[in-house]
Amino acid sequence: MYELTNREMEVLHYMTKGFNNTQIGDILHISRHTVKAYVSTIIRKMKSNNRTEATFWAGKHNLF
Secondary structure (H helix, E strand, O other), X not given: OOOOXXXXXXXXXXXXOOOOHHHHHHHHOOOHHHHHHHXXXXXXXXXXXXXXXXXXXXXXXXXO
């Protein structure tokens, strides 16, 4: 599987639940800009083209 950090897994978890960057930031007590950076890293590590593709893959493989 992809080498995601614990924090990246947390962000991906909330992405699969449909939360936007601001909402994820509020939940995790980080800025939306930091969330955006995590999302970009997740997409790159998963070799996805976009956020939707990454969350679809996570859901399809029952990560959460």
